[in-house]
Amino acid sequence: MxxxxxxxxxxxxxxxxxxxxxxxxxxxxxxxxxxxxxxxxxxxxxxxxxxxxxxxxxxxxxxxxxxxxxxxxxxxxxxxxxxxxxxxxxxxxxxxxxxxxxxxxxxxxxxxxxxxxxxxxxxxxxxxxxxxxxxxxxxxxxxxxxxxxxxxxxxxxxxxxxAMEGSDSAWLGFAMQTWPEGAFFTEIRGAGTRRHPNGPLACRSDNLFQMEGAKVFRLSLQKIPPMFSEFLNRQGIGVDDIDLFIPHQASGHGMKTYERLGFPAAKIVNIINEYGNCIAASLPMALDRALKAQRIKRGDLVMFFGMGAGMSTATALMRW
Incomplete structure (x- = not known):
């Protein structure tokens, strides 16, 4: 802690x-x-x-x-x-x-x-x-x-x-896992040594975002549920103990999967429809929108979750 x-x-x-x-x-x-x-x-x-x-x-x-x-x-x-x-x-x-x-x-x-x-x-x-x-x-x-x-x-x-003196605010836990089998499911190939702009293999599409969405979705459905269970068990809590769940805003379909993990829609911060996937900014944008809407108060148990290319997932728990 x-x-x-x-x-x-x-x-x-x-x-x-x-x-x-x-x-x-x-x-x-x-x-x-x-x-x-x-x-x-x-x-x-x-x-x-x-x-x-x-x-x-x-x-x-x-x-x-x-x-x-x-x-x-x-x-x-x-x-x-x-x-x-x-x-x-x-x-x-x-x-x-x-x-x-x-x-x-x-x-x-x-x-x-x-x-x-x-x-x-x-x-x-x-x-x-x-x-x-x-x-x-x-x-x-x-x-x-x-x-x-x-x-x-x-x-x-x-x-x-x-944290202020006498406050219960704390960073309670963090877990991250990476599965290299998903390395080529989501990528921008250019700019590095593999497809350097001056190299013989370089082409315009190397500098554009490429994603095999179906493969990402299948891998995430396979890996995320056990990771969630392990993390919550380690913290000694259940889904019902979480006051607010703030995930990375990956996609409309992706946001719906969190309800399958047991989070009611009312506890999920969902801004994907209005702002789209803003990459790393998505999660802190969602956090700020939740705070401005007064959905978080000091003492609440807030859970963060994200996915990244690689494929990596991470989750964290904070006592606000």
Missing amino acids: LKIQITGTGFHAPEKIETAGELAPRLGVSEEWASGVGVAQRRIAEQTMPQMAAIAAREALGNGPPPDLLINASLTPVQLIPDSSVFILDELGYDDIPGYSIHATCLSFLVALNNAASLIHSGAYKRILIVSSEIGSVSRDFGQPESAMLIGDGAAAAVVEP
Whole structure:
């Protein structure tokens, strides 16, 4: 048990809205098919990744002091070098605050939150800012309607600090598993050494998001239920003990599977229909929306869950 708490969150959704009906002709599908994916609309960025990050970060920080560490928990970088945290720090006007990135695809925020909790607990830092800012729309493959219909742009941030004296707030547990058999089910092949832009095998589609949705879904149905059971048993609790369940917003079909695990719809934070899959920003965006809607109060037992390319899954439990 790590005595930490989230003291502030921030949210940014770009103003430009792209509906399923507007996107359907570009994908060569019917509006009915597009609506059936479970994403009625998504936001399309007209600002840079650091600008979006800074908007969410400033809201999370509020009137408090600057952080003593910034963790960029995003998949979509500004460029490969330098690290994108540098550009976010520059946008925020910070000169001497350390920053780095945690890249765990869609799990980046949850992994960063676990990392921050450990750093706070160790005493290494006292006020950590985690930012997820994603512009996934530029990497959509319009020849692959299933995945292109899911992706949206957005940003969110959270500030992590030691729990206040007398507070029950704590990071109670974290578990992550990776199954490399799913490594090629979800990928962007370009930019690395395998399909370097200057290499003989490189092509345009290497820089676009590719997903074999049916294979991802089958593997997740196989792996997730036992992972959930093991995690809850280790914590000594059941699904009924969870006050709110905040998952990564992967897809409309994916969100429905959580009810099969025993979570009633009223306890699941579901924003996929309005914002789409905003990659690593999806989970903190959902967290912020739940807080703004007053669905979380101090003392609540909150469970987080996410899936990432690889394929990896992670779950965490927090006493708010």
